[in-house]
Structure formats: C-alpha cells, structure tokens
Amino acid sequence: MENQMFCFQCQETAGCKGCTQRGVCGKKPETAGLQDLLTYVTKGLSAVTTQLRKEGTEVSSEVNHLVSVNLFTTITNANFDDAAITERISKTLAVKAELLAKVKDASSLPAAATWTGDEASYAAKAKTVGVLATKDEDIRSLRELITYGLKGLAAYTKHANALLEDDPEVDAFLQSTLAATLDDSLSVDDLVALTLKTGEYGVRGMALLDKANTETYGNPEITKVNIGVRKNPGILVSGHDLKDLEMLLEQTKGTGVDVYTHSEMLPAHYYPFFKKYDNFAGNYGNAWWKQTTEFESFHGPILMTTNCIVPPKDSYKDRLWTTGAAGYPGCKHIDAPYGQKKDFSELIAQAKTCAAPEEIETGEIVGGFAHAQVFALADQVVEAVKSGAIRKFIVMAGCDGRMKSREYYTEFAKALPKDTVILTAGCAKYKYIKLNLGDINGIPRVLDAGQCNDSYSLALIALKLKEVFGLDDVNQLPIVYNIAWYEQKAVIVLLALLSLGVKNIHLGPTLPAFLSPNVTNVLVKNFGIGGITDVDSDIKTMIG
Numbered sequence: 001m002e003n004q005m006f007c008f009q010c011q012e013t014a015g016c017k018g019c020t021q022r023g024v025c026g027k028k029p030e031t032a033g034l035q036d037l038l039t040y041v042t043k044g045l046s047a048v049t050t051q052l053r054k055e056g057t058e059v060s061s062e063v064n065h066l067v068s069v070n071l072f073t074t075i076t077n078a079n080f081d082d083a084a085i086t087e088r089i090s091k092t093l094a095v096k097a098e099l100l101a102k103v104k105d106a107s108s109l110p111a112a113a114t115w116t117g118d119e120a121s122y123a124a125k126a127k128t129v130g131v132l133a134t135k136d137e138d139i140r141s142l143r144e145l146i147t148y149g150l151k152g153l154a155a156y157t158k159h160a161n162a163l164l165e166d167d168p169e170v171d172a173f174l175q176s177t178l179a180a181t182l183d184d185s186l187s188v189d190d191l192v193a194l195t196l197k198t199g200e201y202g203v204r205g206m207a208l209l210d211k212a213n214t215e216t217y218g219n220p221e222i223t224k225v226n227i228g229v230r231k232n233p234g235i236l237v238s239g240h241d242l243k244d245l246e247m248l249l250e251q252t253k254g255t256g257v258d259v260y261t262h263s264e265m266l267p268a269h270y271y272p273f274f275k276k277y278d279n280f281a282g283n284y285g286n287a288w289w290k291q292t293t294e295f296e297s298f299h300g301p302i303l304m305t306t307n308c309i310v311p312p313k314d315s316y317k318d319r320l321w322t323t324g325a326a327g328y329p330g331c332k333h334i335d336a337p338y339g340q341k342k343d344f345s346e347l348i349a350q351a352k353t354c355a356a357p358e359e360i361e362t363g364e365i366v367g368g369f370a371h372a373q374v375f376a377l378a379d380q381v382v383e384a385v386k387s388g389a390i391r392k393f394i395v396m397a398g399c400d401g402r403m404k405s406r407e408y409y410t411e412f413a414k415a416l417p418k419d420t421v422i423l424t425a426g427c428a429k430y431k432y433i434k435l436n437l438g439d440i441n442g443i444p445r446v447l448d449a450g451q452c453n454d455s456y457s458l459a460l461i462a463l464k465l466k467e468v469f470g471l472d473d474v475n476q477l478p479i480v481y482n483i484a485w486y487e488q489k490a491v492i493v494l495l496a497l498l499s500l501g502v503k504n505i506h507l508g509p510t511l512p513a514f515l516s517p518n519v520t521n522v523l524v525k526n527f528g529i530g531g532i533t534d535v536d537s538d539i540k541t542m543i544g
C-alpha cells in the first residue's frame with residue numbers, strides 16, 4: 001500500500017504493535033521513510049568507518065559527530081523536517097563516498113556501505129530499508145533493540161560533544177555495533193551479547209556526559225526551583241542541551257527578557273553555574289506532552305534543543321524554534337558548529353514583542369540530588385536505612401507520556417508507604433514531583449537526580465550504598481526499580497542498568513512492541529524483567 005510506514009520504536013506505538021499510517025507522535029509516512037533511510041546510510045557509513053579503523057586509518061571527530069547527530073535526528077519526536085533529514089542523508093552519502101575511497105579491502109562491506117543515490121531515489125530506497133526488511137522476528141527484535149539503545153547513546157554523546165568532550169572509543173563502539181546490525185552472519189546469541197555490550201557503553205556514554213556537565217557547570221546541589229512566573233517577557237527552553245541554555249542565558253543577560261526551563265531542562269537550575277543569571281526565572285509547565293496548552297499560555301518564544309516536540313498548533317508555531325538535532329517544518333532553526341556561538345538574536349528580538357507568560361502554577365520544585373549531593377548526605381541516608389526510617393528506595397526514572405495508563409505512576413507514588421523514598425530522573429518525575437510527599441528525617445521522599453541521562457547518578461548512588469553496606473551484589477540493596485519508558489534514551493538507560501547487573505526491573509506502562517516473545521523470554525529469564533499490573537498488587541510485590 002502506498003504511503004505505508006512501519007515504526008515501533010517508542011512506547012506509544014499504535015496498538016502496542018506499530019505505527020503504519022501516521023505516527024501517534026505525528027510523524028508522517030514520508031518522514032518515517034526518510035528517517036529509515038537516514039538510519040540505513042548512517043549504518044553504511046559506520047561500516048566504512050569500522051573497516052577504516054581495522055585498517056589503522058583514523059576517523060575524524062567530525063565524522064563521529066555526524067553519526068551521532070544523524071541517529072539523534074531519528075529519535076522519537078526530535079525531527080519532523082523532511083528537508084533537514086534529506087540534507088543529512090545527502091551529506092552522509094558524500095562523506096561515506098569520500099571515506100570509502102580510502103578503504104583498502106572493501107570485500108566484506110555490507111550493501112549499505114556502498115549504496116548511493118540522489119534525492120530523487122530516496123523515497124523508493126527508503127521503502128526497502130525499514131525495520132521490516134529483516135524477516136526473522138527475533139533477529140529483527142534484537143537489531144532494533146540495539147539500534148534504539150545506540151540512538152539513546154548517540155543523544156547523550158551529542159550533548160557531551162557540544163561541551164567539547166569526546167570519547168573516541170564510545171564512537172568506535174557505536175559505529176561498529178551499528179554496522180553489526182547489518183551483518184547477516186550474526187546469530188541471536190551474538191546479538192544478545194551485543195545488546196549487553198551496548199548497555200556497558202551506555203554507562204560509559206552517560207559517564208562522559210556527567211563529566212562534561214559537572215566539569216563545565218559544577219555538581220548539582222539541592223535547589224528550590226520556582227514554578228510561577230515573573231512580569232517580563234520570557235523565553236522557554238526545552239530539551240536536554242545545557243550548552244544551548246548557557247548560550248541563550250549569556251545573550252539575554254540585561255535584555256529585560258527572562259529565561260524559563262521546560263520539561264527536561266528543569267535540572268539546569270540544580271547546577272551552580274546557572275545560578276548567576278538573574279534572568280533565569282524558573283520552570284514553566286510540565287512534561288513534554290502537555291506542551292500544546294502550556295506553550296500557548298507561555299506567550300513567548302520556545303527553543304526546542306532536543307525532543308520531545310509535539311506538532312505545534314498554529315497559535316504558537318511562529319514562536320517555536322529548534323536547534324541541534326531537533327527540527328519542525330516551518331519553524332526556524334538556529335545552529336552553529338560545536339564550540340561556536342549560536343546566534344539567538346532573532347529569537348530574543350521576538351521575545352521582546354511578546355506578552356509575559358501567564359501563570360499556570362505557583363510554588364516550587366526541590367531537586368538536585370545527583371551523585372555528589374547524595375554522597376554529601378550519605379551519613380544521613382545510611383543512618384536512616386539502618387534505623388529503619390527508610391525501608392526502601394524505589395527508582396522511578398524514565399519518561400512521562402500522554403497515555404492515560406500513565407496515571408498509574410501518580411497513584412503508585414501516592415500509595416507508597418511513608419517509609420519509602422523515590423529516586424527519580426527524566427521527565428517521568430512530573431507524575432509525582434509536585435505531590436508534596438514529605439520527608440524522612442529531613443530527606444525528601446522524592447529525590448530528583450536530574451535529566452534521564454542522570455540515571456547514571458542513580459546507578460552511582462546504588463553502587464555507593466552497596467559499598468557502604470558491604471554487599472557483594474547490587475540486588476541485595478533495599479532498592480526496587482519501577483521504570484517508565486517512552487523513547488530510545490530510556491532504552492539505553494535500561495540496557496545500562498542491565499549491564500550493571502540490576503535485576504527484576506519493572507518496565508511500563510507497556511513492554512516494548514519491538515521485543516519479540518523469544519527476546520522477552522531471554523530478558524525475563526536472565527534479568528527478571530517484568531511489566532506493571534495495578535498499583536496495589538505492584539506495591540505488594542515491590543515493597544512487601
């Protein structure tokens with residue numbers, strides 16, 4: 001059938017099976033096809049770079065960055081702009097052709113490494129290279145699981161790269177593994193092993209980003225963030241890229257324009273560096289999926305530095321701007337190479353013509369419990385565990401989403417016994433961070449480490465507790481995992497936790513559609529992965 005697509009990479013996929021007409025996210029079939037082709041040519045390029053490395057030829061950081069941003073562009077809700085995706089495909093083919101000419105032995109390269117074509121051929125080629133091109137259900141499932149994990153890893157390395165931090169070994173792994181998803185000689189067992197390896201590199205990628213963030217902006221510390229508004233016009237910054245926020249704050253200093261964070265940008269307030277900006281006003285709104293009403297009432301320009309973009313309403317489309325891997329047709333895009341200044345003057349000029357934001361909430365959010373801050377409180381936390389004041393920690397990291405079934409997470413947080421503490425990271429927090437769940441001997445019952453990538457902090461905290469309590473296994477700790485996922489960054493967080501040996505993770509609100517029954521069985525058998533049921537039963541299972 002003409003205009004068909006197949007995408008099942010996120011939790012909201014149609015019917016828990018796959019989007020075939022138009023994405024639940026708003027992605028059109030043409031865009032889905034171009035994203036499939038971009039993924040394919042990026043895998044082809046990665047096969048070439050992997051061969052070059054084998055032959056002892058160095059691969060430049062520009063090529064590594066191209067691969068990461070390409071993958072990021074295909075993440076759910078990041079980029080809906082066919083022209084931008086087309087341009088990336090052409091650029092990738094050109095770079096690939098140049099590098100291919102340097103390969104000494106091209107005999108084992110896959111077809112994607114040598115394929116080329118012009119723009120007129122993209123739509124037809126796209127139809128042949130999508131997810132369903134892999135016929136075996138289990139091989140397809142593992143290839144996609146790995147690819148989605150790598151997309152998440154690429155997103156995190158991209159943010160580190162923007163802060164001029166690179167880990168060439170992570171890039172080399174990312175590319176060789178992307179290439180391996182084209183390799184028909186790999187068995188299910190080989191791909192399962194590669195899935196776990198992807199998790200190991202996920203830890204490494206998150207560590208790289210943590211280093212980049214904390215060395216540039218300091219260690220997050222306990223912070224109260226205002227959720228009301230001021231009287232000046234404002235700019236709302238969404239997504240995960242802290243460097244973009246820094247550049248915008250520098251350029252809005254003294255202009256009479258305030259800057260607010262939205263969704264995953266909230267944790268920027270926790271870093272000491274950003275506290276020096278008087279016009280850094282607070283956080284506006286909630287998780288990504290509420291943006292269609294909240295962007296309307298914000299009144300000023302909104303800068304999307306990454307996903308998650310919901311197709312904008314006409315009422316604010318002219319105020320929606322994108323940068324980096326994000327894109328939306330008809331919305332202005334501002335960019336500059338890493339290390340160079342992005343010029344936000346046009347966006348700031350627009351802000352000055354806008355009304356101040358309308359207040360939709362008042363009060364504050366308390367957060368900043370990344371690893372250094374929690375380590376500083378370690379004595380207090382250990383004492384509370386030893387005395388029984390804290391019975392259990394529940395890691396509720398991950399994503400929020402628009403499905404009604406996600407109300408489960410609010411109800412679960414409310415129903416938790418008072419001697420339990422939620423450890424959170426990612427936009428999942430918006431389901432319970434404003435509930436005022438109180439504290440235990442001064443320790444808040446919701447500890448927010450930051451963005452989804454700061455799940456790395458939660459892993460470090462678990463490893464620290466394991467050491468303090470002298471345990472041999474991280475699973476002996478009084479920590480349970482009830483993780484909410486939406487898109488591919490949550491996939492790399494999950495694989496990272498598995499690689500650290502964490503067992504019995506509950507994943508909801510539904511298990512990924514891309515896990516075949518056999519692959520699900522492998523995850524259940526080896527890691528005790530499970531879904532969620534209802535709040536009462538799950539509290540009994542997880543808390544006892």
Ligand code: FSO
Nearest residue numbers: 308399426427452489490
């Ligand atoms: Fe959320 Fe979107 Fe951070 Fe994701 S805003 S859903 S996992 O992009 O990356 O947590």
Ligand code: SF4
Nearest residue numbers: 007010013019023025
């Ligand atoms: Fe559907 Fe999710 Fe793919 Fe969008 S990203 S097309 S909602 S599966």
